[in-house]
Amino acid sequence: MIELAIGIILGGCALGAGCAMIAGIGPGIGEGNAVASACEAIGRQPESKSDVTSTMLFGCAIAETTGIYALVIAILLIFVAPGRFVNILTEGIKAAKESGLI
Amino acid sequence: MRATKRKFDFLDIILILGMILPLVAAIMLKVLFTPETHGVSITGALIFWQTDTPIGKLMITESIVNSWAIVMLISCLAVFLTRKLSVKNPSTRQAFAEWIVYHCEKLVGGNMREEFANYGPFIAAILSLSAFSSLSSLLGLHSPTSNINIVAAWASLVFVLITYYKLKLGPIYYIKGFAEPVVILFPINVISEFATPVSMTFRHYGNILSGSIIGTLIAYALGLLSNKIFGFLPGLLGDIPYLRVGLPAILSLYFDVFSACMQAFIFAMLTMSNVSGALPEGYIPKIRKKHRAKQQIVN
Numbered sequence: 001m002i003e004l005a006i007g008i009i010l011g012g013c014a015l016g017a018g019c020a021m022i023a024g025i026g027p028g029i030g031e032g033n034a035v036a037s038a039c040e041a042i043g044r045q046p047e048s049k050s051d052v053t054s055t056m057l058f059g060c061a062i063a064e065t066t067g068i069y070a071l072v073i074a075i076l077l078i079f080v081a082p083g084r085f086v087n088i089l090t091e092g093i094k095a096a097k098e099s100g101l102i
Numbered sequence: 103m104r105a106t107k108r109k110f111d112f113l114d115i116i117l118i119l120g121m122i123l124p125l126v127a128a129i130m131l132k133v134l135f136t137p138e139t140h141g142v143s144i145t146g147a148l149i150f151w152q153t154d155t156p157i158g159k160l161m162i163t164e165s166i167v168n169s170w171a172i173v174m175l176i177s178c179l180a181v182f183l184t185r186k187l188s189v190k191n192p193s194t195r196q197a198f199a200e201w202i203v204y205h206c207e208k209l210v211g212g213n214m215r216e217e218f219a220n221y222g223p224f225i226a227a228i229l230s231l232s233a234f235s236s237l238s239s240l241l242g243l244h245s246p247t248s249n250i251n252i253v254a255a256w257a258s259l260v261f262v263l264i265t266y267y268k269l270k271l272g273p274i275y276y277i278k279g280f281a282e283p284v285v286i287l288f289p290i291n292v293i294s295e296f297a298t299p300v301s302m303t304f305r306h307y308g309n310i311l312s313g314s315i316i317g318t319l320i321a322y323a324l325g326l327l328s329n330k331i332f333g334f335l336p337g338l339l340g341d342i343p344y345l346r347v348g349l350p351a352i353l354s355l356y357f358d359v360f361s362a363c364m365q366a367f368i369f370a371m372l373t374m375s376n377v378s379g380a381l382p383e384g385y386i387p388k389i390r391k392k393h394r395a396k397q398q399i400v401n
Binding site for chain 1: 301305308309315364368371
């Protein structure tokens, strides 16, 4: 029975990590727009290339933030959460056995 | 005619050693404490030493050791660059130090208001600490910025500065600032006040951590792939992961070098804009008033 519970925990964590990474769509579209506009601006005014490029990189890095949040959550769900949850489960079962509930 | 002078003296050599030795010591510690594992494993920072205190566990981890090594490196570099300054006969070192100072002042002058003209050293410290910490992963060290606690400490420093400048016009003005434009928005404004350091922390730490994890995963995958392709070779020749040589370095160029410098720059830029924006518009510093009065008397 406990194997099934651990399997559900691992599966839930993996599904959650996958769902969290849907947030990668937003920054992708946003950064694409930013780079497209920067290319247009450079095409119109090639002499301002360095300014436009540095501003674009800064903006891209800010726009990336939400994607990074999702990535952090996914990483935590894959590498940290399963161990924690399995620990909680095993400790709970141990406590229940000691108190005679099971 | 340029006077002949010795380029390096004893203290210079000590300073250069002070730059290199902490990093070597950190690498040695890592090598000594890494448990024997087979294959690639993704773990957090190593724990060198820990003890129980009444508050909780006190741990000396790899991140702390590495960040102190970086602090030593930067301090020794700063002292090394600014030795033997002279007006008439500047050395290459001095020219480099002046170049750094000039560009930091330019950066601060371009992005902060004129009240913050003396913020050059602080911004330079944050910039160099962040950049060197992230770049230390090139040496195989666990970079301190991939630990959330260290970046959170820097961000909370920025939060303290922001609050200090917002309190300049008194606590009543500070609290009233939250109730703008409507009183109902008070809780949301309080949350957004705390969101600034949190978002700075997560942005920096997430980028560096994800870079290192993706690099490790790709190295692992390339090892498996080369086992599948070159596994038919006899004996030891088949065990060598050929594909792992060189290929991860291309990704490392983006994740370790470009991303590290970019995130350091962004952290400094956000610090500048947040601290600069925290000072209320109508505020006139008292020191400047005194200064002006003095100048008028002199005139």
